[in-house]
Amino acid sequence: MQKGRKTMRLSAQEIYDRLVNDDHILELEGQIKFYLGDVDIIVKQKDVVGNIMQEWLQGWLDKRGIEYAPSENTQMPPDFFLNPDDRTRGLLEVKAFNRNGTPGFDIADFRMYAAEIQEKPYMLDVDYLIFGYDMSDDGVVTIKDVWLKKVWQITRRMENYPINLQVKDGVIHKIRPGVWYSERATDYAIFDSLEDFIAAIEETTFKEPKLRDSVASTWLAVFQKNYKARYGAELNVPRWNDIKDKYDLVTDKKKEKAIEYYEKCKSQKQKVDERVLKFQQRIIEATTDKQKANAEEGLTRALATMETAIKKLNEAKENCRAVGVDIEERPQ
């Protein structure tokens, strides 16, 4: 597998820097070609690129004389051991996805992954080298983005599970990434920290039927024991229930909108109140029948508007209650 001279040992960050700064990978134009007989064609299948960037990187490592050992296990990170002498450090996983869509690759099977990081906490330190590629209609391949990330920097919760999962017929399968590069996430935020990611994994073991009745209740304790053995101290893992809301942008956004609408309705109601008061005042102060009649007409119109304003305000309050916002109740 390992061809050519091996003169250098680089870290994942050094590999990233070299790809981006020395080899200008973001400016290259590539292509896939099929040769048979004296006829060759450009292959224009976008999904192929996602599956071959790992092999390309291996070719690149070979060509640049960068040391590595390939992993035999394709089911679990990493793809490469950058320090073949110590397979617990310098772990590199390569991912690629069509930058015009959302990341479609898998992180790992949830159950296998939960067992793996529990036993080998250093697996949490795997560097993910991620390529966001594009293929033009003519088959020209370009790399639009390269990222170097830890697992918790590319994952997030989902609605019904603490981690984003591929769930089929109620059965949990693969952990899937979130959209970590979006300027404005609209549903669930990417994790803030490794600690929160671990809290999510632990909580998910209770949601996985096969794990709930076996390892779930002891998963965190065993993890902490192994983590401490490796890093000298336990990880300060919060309880999922204490942190889950901060990742829920859907509900946050709904709350914001509910409050905004309530404030708008309250302000409209106040304006109508003022108009009603104004016409009541005018009726009192009227010196002619004409003035009185005009003021009474205005009051009638204002009272009709008041009815609508009260109805809207009550709806807005109800909506606030529904999304869990506490509106201070003052007598109107």
Place this chain on the structure above:
Amino acid sequence: MQKGRKTMRLSAQEIYDRLVNDDHILELEGQIKFYLGDVDIIVKQKDVVGNIMQEWLQGWLDKRGIEYAPSENTQMPPDFFLNPDDRTRGLLEVKAFNRNGTPGFDIADFRMYAAEIQEKPYMLDVDYLIFGYDMSDDGVVTIKDVWLKKVWQITRRMENYPINLQVKDGVIHKIRPGVWYSERATDYAIFDSLEDFIAAIEETTFKEPKLRDSVASTWLAVFQKNYKARYGAELNVPRWNDIKDKYDLVTDKKKEKAIEYYEKCKSQKQKVDERVLKFQQRIIEATTDKQKANAEEGLTRALATMETAIKKLNEAKENCRAVGVDIEERPQ
């Protein structure tokens, strides 16, 4: 789309002959390569080949100066019009599949296809140029087989439908091919004729929920009208019920086995009958007590065997009845 000199107009058969006999396609070694920067790798994804043979053939047609017009409609055959002046003749569809598996390509969506051949009977004359490829572990692509077939020569019935279909949740989707090149089919035979294929299509329209209540009852009549308009006479389409059994190799095989087993049991029973008779005869003819005792002992053993033989024969008869074989009942 059409580059290069266009000097020749070839038929599908001429294209097939040229690929196989002049260009020796069965002896070529191809590969897929990915180029990015100064690093290139061989792509080892077997499924890619299935999707690019059509483009390769287009490159080949270009290079050989063979005339064609590509089709715009990717949902329906053909891929190429070999006679761009008459798009009802010289229709060529290209398919490819991994020769180490079974043909995995789709023929077409059933409902669309039924409508298409009804309106355009010449679509039944489309030539299918089919490549059976292989990719080695090193990514070397070879073409193991090339076939030129009509649609009815690559399709067959299935258990519950007159034509082999992809059925999801009871809904009919694509028509799928059978294994037309197998020396010994084990389940359902490939159609014998276009007529039988049409009988199967018609019968299937009655099994498709959306077609059953709409076009099913008139499908064949409209087809025949259009077929006659094109070819001068109607097609002699049999009724599916009259032909369906001849394509059912599963049942045939079961029947053969049932008869074979019945004959075996019958022959065993006859042998036991003969032994019983023999010992009965010996008892009658015995002249000493010793002879009589021996004969009686033999009769006891033979009668015990008889019991088993009768039981087996009855089971064999029952089995024949179950698979629909008429066993002539003679008094034993």
